[in-house]
Amino acid sequence: MSDLLQLEGVSKSYGAKRALNSVSLTIGPGKIVGLLGSNGSGKSTLMKIAAGLIPNYVGHVWINGQPVGRTSRSFTSFMPDQPLTESWMRVKDAIAFYKDFYADFDTEKANDMLKFMRLERDARVSSLSKGMQERLQLTLALSRNARLYLLDEPIGGVDPVARGKILDAIVEYYDENSSLLIATHLVQDIERIFDEVVFLKDGKLVLHEEVETIRANNGQSVDEKFKDVFGDA
Numbered sequence: 001m002s003d004l005l006q007l008e009g010v011s012k013s014y015g016a017k018r019a020l021n022s023v024s025l026t027i028g029p030g031k032i033v034g035l036l037g038s039n040g041s042g043k044s045t046l047m048k049i050a051a052g053l054i055p056n057y058v059g060h061v062w063i064n065g066q067p068v069g070r071t072s073r074s075f076t077s078f079m080p081d082q083p084l085t086e087s088w089m090r091v092k093d094a095i096a097f098y099k100d101f102y103a104d105f106d107t108e109k110a111n112d113m114l115k116f117m118r119l120e121r122d123a124r125v126s127s128l129s130k131g132m133q134e135r136l137q138l139t140l141a142l143s144r145n146a147r148l149y150l151l152d153e154p155i156g157g158v159d160p161v162a163r164g165k166i167l168d169a170i171v172e173y174y175d176e177n178s179s180l181l182i183a184t185h186l187v188q189d190i191e192r193i194f195d196e197v198v199f200l201k202d203g204k205l206v207l208h209e210e211v212e213t214i215r216a217n218n219g220q221s222v223d224e225k226f227k228d229v230f231g232d233a
């Protein structure tokens, strides 16, 4: 099986709230895919299921041909929308922590990315601004030599001027044999790096299309298509 991520009929409810409603989706290797939807559309839930962090859901999920679980977690790198690091850590401790925890962590790549992100190794994690925190989380997530990267709102706190630079880092540092799924609201800012986009609306998949096709068939940017589908929500 060559698909890197495959979901088949995935549903998830929190009590009476249905966060995902029978979502089926396949993503091949070497793709950067935007996971787009308004607040509460189920993006984080989908990411957490693929990351193996939500065990009780309906349907099936495979990563690189393996059902989601212990093995798939070893080649899936997840950047959550909340930091995983502890506030007592310095940047260098966070790097050491990830290195201990993940066999595929590439310290050389991490040190390279720290420079690129202008992060000081001795800075305390608790003293970092939100944008700098995101730079650190992104460094940690992308420094693993994983097959699937799941980035949940990776540049929401980064100022608009720095966003372009961070996007360049994402493209430069991710391994082209792997795939990257990025959940975001910042469609206009990020769309230039997407190969494909997935739209989620009220937990349902309403569109999965190559960006080229959207541009060629509709003469629209992804942002325009997004506004068409979601209105001003």
Ligand SMILES: Nc1ncnc2c1ncn2[C@@H]1O[C@H](COP(=O)(O)OP(=O)(O)OP(=O)(O)O)[C@@H](O)[C@H]1O
Binding pocket: 014, 017, 018, 019, 037, 038, 039, 040, 041, 042, 043, 044, 045, 046
């Ligand atoms: N732990 C939880 N308990 C109860 N409801 C939850 C929980 N997590 C998510 N939900 C609900 O499930 C729905 C989908 O949430 P999810 O966080 O997946 O959406 P999202 O698209 O990531 O939203 P946002 O863009 O605001 O981050 C929302 O209605 C949310 O309130």
